[in-house]
Amino acid sequence: MLLRSSIERLAPDSLRRTGLSRTGWGWVSATIMVLVAACAPAPRLPSQAESGTQGFLALQAQLSEAVQSDRRAVAPRRALALALLANGYPSLSADAWSELLPLEDSPSISRWYLCRALLAAGRHAEALRELSSAAKNPKAIAPTLFELARLRLLEGDLATAQRLYTRLQELRPDLALATVGLAEVALAKGHFDKAVALAQTALDQDPSSPAAPHLLASALRSLGQLEEASVWMAKAPKNQSKFIPGPWDSRLYPLIRSRAAALVQVRLWLEEGSFENAVQLASAAVTWPETTHEPELREALAVALIALRRPSLALEALVPLADNPLFGTAINSATAHLALGDFDSALRAASLATEIAPQRSRSHHLLGRAHWASGALEQALLSLRHASELEPTNVDVLRDLAFIELATGNTHVARGVSERIVNLAPHLAVGYLGLAEVALVDLRWEEVTTFLLDAERHEPQHPGIANVRGRLQVATKAASEP
Secondary structure (H helix, E strand, O other): OHHHHHHHHHHHHHHHHHOOOHHHHHHHHHHHHHHHHHOOOOOOOOOHHHHOOHHHHHHHHHHHHHHHHOOOOHHHHHHHHHHHHHOOOHHHHHHHHHHHHHHOOOOHHHHHHHHHHHHHOOOHHHHHHHHHHHHOOOOOOHHHHHHHHHHHHHHOOHHHHHHHHHHHHHHOOOOHHHHHHHHHHHHHHOOHHHHHHHHHHHHHHOOOOOOHHHHHHHHHHHOOOHHHHHHHHHHOOOOOOOOOOOOOHHHHHHHOOOHHHHHHHHHHHHHHOOHHHHHHHHHHHOOOOOOOOHHHHHHHHHHHHHHOOOHHHHHHHHHHHOOOOOHHHHHHHHHHHHHHOOHHHHHHHHHHHHHHOOOOHHHHHHHHHHHHHOOOHHHHHHHHHHHHHHOOOOHHHHHHHHHHHHHOOOHHHHHHHHHHHHHHOOOOOHHHHHHHHHHHHOOOHHHHHHHHHHHHHHOOOOHHHHHHHHHHHHHHHHHHOO
């Protein structure tokens, strides 16, 4: 494209010198571009030692043959650049995108993937130059604007960041990430009320936005609203990594041919909750003729299948690891057996997990749940108490512990555990429901109602609310009868 632009800038003088018409000059320009394309270098590819995977070598050979057969063809070069990026060769991918750009008629998307590859390769100065150049194009795509705005914000260039986020918002009014970016700029400028309003708008656009709760909590804290800020901070997810998918991302994943690259993508999908995608890629990857990463891929596959409520298939995925189980293997096996109602097998798997990692709260928590499911409440209590000692702030552990303490008659202890949950997670219904359960056992009807109202205020759709309310009605009716 740079060469084409240079040729066209020279056209008027050349027309005067040669007498060529504009139509004639267009033919010459096109001819030159064809010659340039025909001489375009073939992209450098990973050697066999660099690749180490038969599947990727086969794909690479297929795509590079297509490139060599027609140097002017854009599609095979694009596929090769995507394949290099998908399989963990970002620097080579960036070089391939750079060589592709002069052949593209509309290079906005290819330029974004060039920037993405440069960032992944750690070539940040080059990426910033390319992003800045791409953003000058009125047809720049949303991922380009977002990434450049993010980098400018990190540099402290608030004016440019705000301008880019505003442009992104105009391009994609539905995009919560644009609103989040503007909220970040407002927060950095000290405009806290505006930051609160923008963060709340972002949550309206996308209730699952990972960054908006953090921003809202920070802005509220700056305004001195500490209690409300702590509630939003408790709601904020730990993982804030969010980006705008590129237009060709759906083409990337079918090009993955190495287990290492597959494992990275599967784990990203697990974090995002894209369990079907994770199952599809992990199921394929474990069949590839490689010797690496099989245990990790099978464990990730089992996690996705359990999340999709397919415990039988999860157990099948773990069978090849039975002779040398890892912690994740034992945990996932126990979880799947519990879901299937096979409590003896669940107990064996959970016990193995505690032997492999005795200091991991999760193994003792799962063992406690297995004892609980099999009716051994005293043993469940011991395991859950130990899990809570190892991880005192785990709300899931404390919830189960409070229930078993109450079931075994330790109402005072159950109340204390439920109060800890409320202190740790005041935005969740579970702590208030635990306190309501204790008050119900102690026949303190008014307290039950109060705690139910607290639970309903925070999570109105929680199924436990209707359960406790129904039992309260039965209990009060029975108490009023002579």
